[in-house]
Amino acid sequence: MDYDVIIGFEIHAELKTATKLFCDCEVTYGAPQNTHICPLCTGQPGSLPVLNKKAVEFCVRAGLAMNCSINKYSLFARKNYFYPDLPKGYQISQYELPLCENGYIIINGDDGEAYPVGIKRIHLEEDAGKLVHSSQSISSSEYSLADYNRSGIPLIEIVTDHTTNPMRSVKEARNYLEKIRQILRYIEVSDCTIEKGQFRCDVNISLKKKGSPSYGNRAEIKNMTSFKFISEALEYEIKRQSKLLKEGKKIEQETRLYNEEKKITLPMRSKEDAPDYRYFPDPDLIELELEKEFINEIRKTNPVLPDELLNLITEKYKVSQEDAYLLTRNKAVANFFTECAPHSDDNKKLARWIINNLLKHLEENSLTIESVKIKPKDFASLINLIVKGEVTDRVGKTVLEEMIASGKSPEVIIDAKGLKPIEDTKELNKFVDDAFSAHPEVVEQIQSGETKAINVLIGQVMRSSKGKANANKLRELILERIEKE
Amino acid sequence: MELCDHSAAELGRKLRSKEISAKEIAGSVLKRIEEKDKQYNAFITLTDELALKQAEEVDKKISQNENLSPLAGIPVAIKDNICTKGIATTCGSKILEGYIPPYSSTAVQNLIDDGALIIGKTNLDQFGMGSSTENSHFGPTKNPHNPEYVPGGSSGGSATAVALGESVLAIGTDTGGSVRMPAAFCGVVGMKPTYGRISRYGVVAYASSLDQVGGFGRNVGDTALVLDSICSYDKNDSTSANLPKPNFYPSLKPDLKNLKIGLPKEYFVEGIDTRIKEKILAAVKLLEENGAEVHEVFLPHTKYAISTYYLIATAEASSNLARFDGVRFGYRAKEDVTDLTTMYEKTRSEGFGKEVIRRIMLGSYVLSAGYYDAYYLKAQKVRALIQHDLESAFEKVDCIITPVTPTLPFKIGEKNEDPLQMYLEDIFTVSLNLAGLPGISLNCGYVNEFPVGFQIIGKAFDETTILNTAYAYEQLHSNNK
Numbered sequence: 001m002d003y004d005v006i007i008g009f010e011i012h013a014e015l016k017t018a019t020k021l022f023c024d025c026e027v028t029y030g031a032p033q034n035t036h037i038c039p040l041c042t043g044q045p046g047s048l049p050v051l052n053k054k055a056v057e058f059c060v061r062a063g064l065a066m067n068c069s070i071n072k073y074s075l076f077a078r079k080n081y082f083y084p085d086l087p088k089g090y091q092i093s094q095y096e097l098p099l100c101e102n103g104y105i106i107i108n109g110d111d112g113e114a115y116p117v118g119i120k121r122i123h124l125e126e127d128a129g130k131l132v133h134s135s136q137s138i139s140s141s142e143y144s145l146a147d148y149n150r151s152g153i154p155l156i157e158i159v160t161d162h163t164t165n166p167m168r169s170v171k172e173a174r175n176y177l178e179k180i181r182q183i184l185r186y187i188e189v190s191d192c193t194i195e196k197g198q199f200r201c202d203v204n205i206s207l208k209k210k211g212s213p214s215y216g217n218r219a220e221i222k223n224m225t226s227f228k229f230i231s232e233a234l235e236y237e238i239k240r241q242s243k244l245l246k247e248g249k250k251i252e253q254e255t256r257l258y259n260e261e262k263k264i265t266l267p268m269r270s271k272e273d274a275p276d277y278r279y280f281p282d283p284d285l286i287e288l289e290l291e292k293e294f295i296n297e298i299r300k301t302n303p304v305l306p307d308e309l310l311n312l313i314t315e316k317y318k319v320s321q322e323d324a325y326l327l328t329r330n331k332a333v334a335n336f337f338t339e340c341a342p343h344s345d346d347n348k349k350l351a352r353w354i355i356n357n358l359l360k361h362l363e364e365n366s367l368t369i370e371s372v373k374i375k376p377k378d379f380a381s382l383i384n385l386i387v388k389g390e391v392t393d394r395v396g397k398t399v400l401e402e403m404i405a406s407g408k409s410p411e412v413i414i415d416a417k418g419l420k421p422i423e424d425t426k427e428l429n430k431f432v433d434d435a436f437s438a439h440p441e442v443v444e445q446i447q448s449g450e451t452k453a454i455n456v457l458i459g460q461v462m463r464s465s466k467g468k469a470n471a472n473k474l475r476e477l478i479l480e481r482i483e484k485e
Numbered sequence: 486m487e488l489c490d491h492s493a494a495e496l497g498r499k500l501r502s503k504e505i506s507a508k509e510i511a512g513s514v515l516k517r518i519e520e521k522d523k524q525y526n527a528f529i530t531l532t533d534e535l536a537l538k539q540a541e542e543v544d545k546k547i548s549q550n551e552n553l554s555p556l557a558g559i560p561v562a563i564k565d566n567i568c569t570k571g572i573a574t575t576c577g578s579k580i581l582e583g584y585i586p587p588y589s590s591t592a593v594q595n596l597i598d599d600g601a602l603i604i605g606k607t608n609l610d611q612f613g614m615g616s617s618t619e620n621s622h623f624g625p626t627k628n629p630h631n632p633e634y635v636p637g638g639s640s641g642g643s644a645t646a647v648a649l650g651e652s653v654l655a656i657g658t659d660t661g662g663s664v665r666m667p668a669a670f671c672g673v674v675g676m677k678p679t680y681g682r683i684s685r686y687g688v689v690a691y692a693s694s695l696d697q698v699g700g701f702g703r704n705v706g707d708t709a710l711v712l713d714s715i716c717s718y719d720k721n722d723s724t725s726a727n728l729p730k731p732n733f734y735p736s737l738k739p740d741l742k743n744l745k746i747g748l749p750k751e752y753f754v755e756g757i758d759t760r761i762k763e764k765i766l767a768a769v770k771l772l773e774e775n776g777a778e779v780h781e782v783f784l785p786h787t788k789y790a791i792s793t794y795y796l797i798a799t800a801e802a803s804s805n806l807a808r809f810d811g812v813r814f815g816y817r818a819k820e821d822v823t824d825l826t827t828m829y830e831k832t833r834s835e836g837f838g839k840e841v842i843r844r845i846m847l848g849s850y851v852l853s854a855g856y857y858d859a860y861y862l863k864a865q866k867v868r869a870l871i872q873h874d875l876e877s878a879f880e881k882v883d884c885i886i887t888p889v890t891p892t893l894p895f896k897i898g899e900k901n902e903d904p905l906q907m908y909l910e911d912i913f914t915v916s917l918n919l920a921g922l923p924g925i926s927l928n929c930g931y932v933n934e935f936p937v938g939f940q941i942i943g944k945a946f947d948e949t950t951i952l953n954t955a956y957a958y959e960q961l962h963s964n965n966k
Contacts, residue, residue, distance in 0.1 A: 080803075
C-alpha cells in the first residue's frame with residue numbers, strides 16, 4: 001500500500017460492580033424496564049451522587065493491568081448535553097485528572113514483534129439510560145420510551161495515545177481490541193459482552209502518503225456493534241481516504257457513522273458542529289484522593305494477566321507458543337490447563353487434547369468450561385492413560401464425552417463401560433487369527449517386504465475389537481506371527 | 486398574644502407542662518395563616534392536614550409521658566425548594582408543575598423525626614434566584630411590616646411566615662444571602678451555618694458549591710433550636726461534614742468576655758444607607774461596652790465578591806437546571822412541538838422565569854469553550870483569595886460584624902428592570918457563601934417601620950461563637966429598649 005495508517009480507539013466497558021456508580025441501585029441486564037432506578041439515576045431534583053468505591057477499585061485495576069500511572073488525586077467533571085436518555089442533563093465523567101494515565105498494552109504487531117500500544121488515559125464515568133423508539137430513530141418516531149435501568153452503571157473509557165505506537169493496520173486494530181477485552185475479562189472487571197452493550201468502541205483513523213511528513217485529518221467512526229463491523233468500517237475508510245488523497249483532496253475532520261448493511265461510513269457531523277460539552281468539575285463530588293495502601297492492595301491482589309499466564313505455560317510447561325496462545329484466550333481454559341499440568345506426564349499432549357478435543361466439544365455443544373463437571377486431575381489421568389497406550393485415542397474421545405457429562409473419573413468410566421484395553425495375549429491372538437485368515441493377500445504382501453501393509457491388519461483388529469486392542473501389543477503379536485509363518 | 490406568637494422554647498415548656506396541646510399550637514398557626522396569608526402570600530402549599538396529624542401524634546406521646554425532642558409540636562415552614570415526600574415541591578417555578586417528590590430531603594426528615602409540625606411550603610424567588618421573592622410563578626410575597634414592600638429573598642416566604650406568626654420556625658436555603666437577607670428585611674433571625682453542616686440531599690440545587698440550608702426564628706434561641714434538628718452528617722451528601730450533631734441551643738451563653746470582634750473597613754464605605762450604618766455601629770458599640778474588643782480587619786477582595794459569585798453560581802446553575810427538560814417530570818410544552826429540540830426549547834422558555842433564564846444563559850456562556858479560563862477559572866481563583874482574606878482576618882478576631890444589606894426594603898417592582906441593582910443587594914452576604922463560612926443575621930433596630938439587620942460571621946464550624954454573640958446582643962438590646 002502507498003499509505004501509512006494510524007488507528008486509535010476510545011473503548012467504553014461496563015464494569016460489573018454490584019451497584020451503580022453513584023447510587024445503590026443494582027447493576028442488571030435485561031431486567032423489566034425502570035425497575036432498578038432511584039431519585040439519583042432518574043435525575044430527580046435534589047438528589048446527590050455518592051461515589052461507589054468498588055468502581056474506583058475496578059478502574060484502578062484496569063489501569064494497573066495496562067501499565068498506567070494512577071493519579072493520587074483525580075476529579076469528576078460534568079459533561080453537559082441534552083438527550084432524553086441522560087436524566088440529569090449532564091454525564092458525570094472525568095476530564096482533567098482522570099484516575100489512570102500514560103500506560104500501554106502489548107499486542108502482536110504486523111511484523112511479528114511485540115508492539116506496545118500507548119494508552120493515554122483510563123477514566124471512570126456513568127452510563128446513560130436506553131431509549132426505545134416506536135420507529136427507526138427519535139426524529140421519525142411517534143413516541144420514544146426511556147428505560148433508566150442502565151442509567152448510572154459504571155463505565156471505564158480507555159483512550160489510546162495516537163502519539164505513542166498507534167495501530168498501523170486493521171489487523172493490529174483487531175489485535176488491540178481483542179487484547180483489551182481479554183485483559184478486562186482476566187482482571188474480572190467487565191464481562192465485555194458486545195451484544196449486551198458492555199463493550200462499545202469509537203475508532204479514529206487517519207492516513208498519509210508514505211514518506212509524507214504529516215497525517216491527514218482523522219475521521220472518527222461511531223456506531224459499530226461487532227469486531228467484524230469495526231474491521232469492515234476501517235477497511236472502507238482506508239479505501240475512501242486513500243482515494244481522496246490520491247485525488248489531492250483534503251480529508252475533513254469529522255465524525256462518521258458505519259452503515260452495516262451497505263458496509264460504508266457516512267458523515268454524521270463535522271468538526272464545526274462538534275458539541276461544546278462545557279466540562280467543569282462536579283461541585284457535588286469532592287476531589288478523589290487515593291490512599292497509597294488502597295492502590296498497593298489492588299496491585300497485590302490484581303489477578304494474573306494473559307501475557308503472564310502465556311509465559312508460564314510456555315516456559316514452565318514447555319507448551320508451544322501457538323498452543324499457549326490458544327489456551328490463554330480464555331482465562332478459565334488457561335486455568336484448567338495449569339490445574340491439569342501438575343498431574344500430567346505429557347504437557348504438550350495435554351495442551352493439544354484441550355484444544356482439539358475438549359474445547360471443540362464445548363464449542364459444538366455451546367458449553368463453557370466453567371459449566372461442565374470435569375475435574376482437572378481426571379482430565380490429566382485420561383491423557384496419561386492415552387500416553388501409556390492404555391487407552392486408544394478413539395476410546396479416549398468416548399471417555400472424555402462421558403467425563404464432561406457425568407464428572408466421573410476416566411477409570412470409573414472405563415471400568416463401567418468395559419472399555420478397558422485388551423491386553424491378554426490369548427484374547428488378542430484370537431483377533432489376529434481372524435485377521436490372518438480373512439486377509440491372506442495382505443499377509444503375503446507383508447512377507448514380500450511391504451511392511452506398511454501391517455496397518456491394514458491392525459485396523460481390522462481395531463474394528464473387530466471396537467478399538468479396545470492395545471495397539472503396541474497387537475503390533476508385536478502380528479510381527480511375531482509373520483515371522484513364524 | 487396568640488400561641489403562634491410565642492417562642493418555640495416557650496411553647497415547648499407549655500406543651501411539656503400540659504398547659505397546651507400541640508393541636509392548639511397548630512390551630513393557632515393555621516388561623517393566623519387564614520387571616521393573613523391572602524394578603525402576604527408567604528405560602529405556596531399548605532400542609533394543614535399533615536400538621537394536624539403530626540400534632541395528634543405529639544399529643545399522644547405527651548399523654549403517655551414519652552420523651553420528646555425539643556422541636557416536638559413546634560410548627561416549621563419549609564422553603565419550597567426543599568423536597569418533601571408526597572408534597573408538591575415547586576421551587577416557585579412553572580417548570581415543576583405537578584411534580585411530587587418521591588423522597589424527603591434529609592433536613593426535612595430530621596424535622597419530621599423530631600416531631601416538628603410541617604405547616605407548608607413557602608414562597609421564593611424561582612430556584613432561589615433573586616433577592617426579593619418577586620421572581621415567583623406564584624406571585625410576590627409581601628413584607629410583613631409594609632405589604633407594598635418586598636420581604637427580601639430568596640427565602641422571603643419563610644421569613645415572612647415567621648415574622649407574621651404564620652409559623653413559629655422556618656427553614657430556607659442560602660446560596661448568596663437568601664436566608665440572612667430576608668431575615669433582615671423582615672426583622673427576624675436567620676442563620677446559615679458552615680457549608681457541610683446541613684445535608685444538601687433533597688435540596689433542589691441552584692449552585693451546589695454555595696447552597697446551604699439555614700434556619701429562621703423570632704429570636705436567637707429558636708433559631709438555634711431549629712438548627713440543632715437540621716444539622717447532621719449525611720452519607721448521601723458527599724460534601725456533608727462528618728461531625729457529631731451539634732447542641733447549639735443547650736449551650737447558648739450570653740458571654741462577651743474576651744470576645745474579639747472584627748469590623749471590616751471595606752463593608753462600611755460608600756453605597757450603604759447611612760441609617761443602616763449608624764444602627765450597626767451602635768450595635769457594635771453596645772457589644773464593646775459589655776466586654777467585647779473591637780478590631781479593624783481588612784477584606785481587600787470584597788469588591789470582587791459579587792462578580793465572582795455571579796460567575797460561579799450561574800455556571801453551576803446552568804448545569805444543575807439542565808434536568809428540567811420536560812422529559813421525566815414537571816411542565817412539558819405541548820403546543821407546536823415538532824421535534825425533540827423544540828420540545829426542549831419551548832418547555833424551558835415557557836417553564837422557567839425570566840431571571841432563571843438570564844442566569845442559565847450567563848452560566849452557559851461562562852462555561853463555554855474559549856471563555857472557561859477567563860471567567861469560571863478566574864472566578865475560582867478570586868474565590869480562593871476571598872477565602873484567604875477571611876482566614877487571615879480570623880487569625881486576629883473571633884467573629885466579624887457587617888451589614889446584611891446596603892439598603893432598606895424596597896418597593897415591590899422597584900428594582901425589577903435593573904437586575905444589576907438587585908444583584909448588589911447581596912454585596913455583604915455572598916463572601917460567606919464563597920468561603921463556606923457561617924453567618925447569622927439579626928435585628929438591631931428600625932428605620933421608620935422597617936427593620937435593620939446586622940450580620941455576624943464566624944469561623945468554619947464555629948457556629949457557637951456567633952450564636953453566643955447574637956444571644957448576648959439580643960439580651961442587651963431588649964434591655965436597652
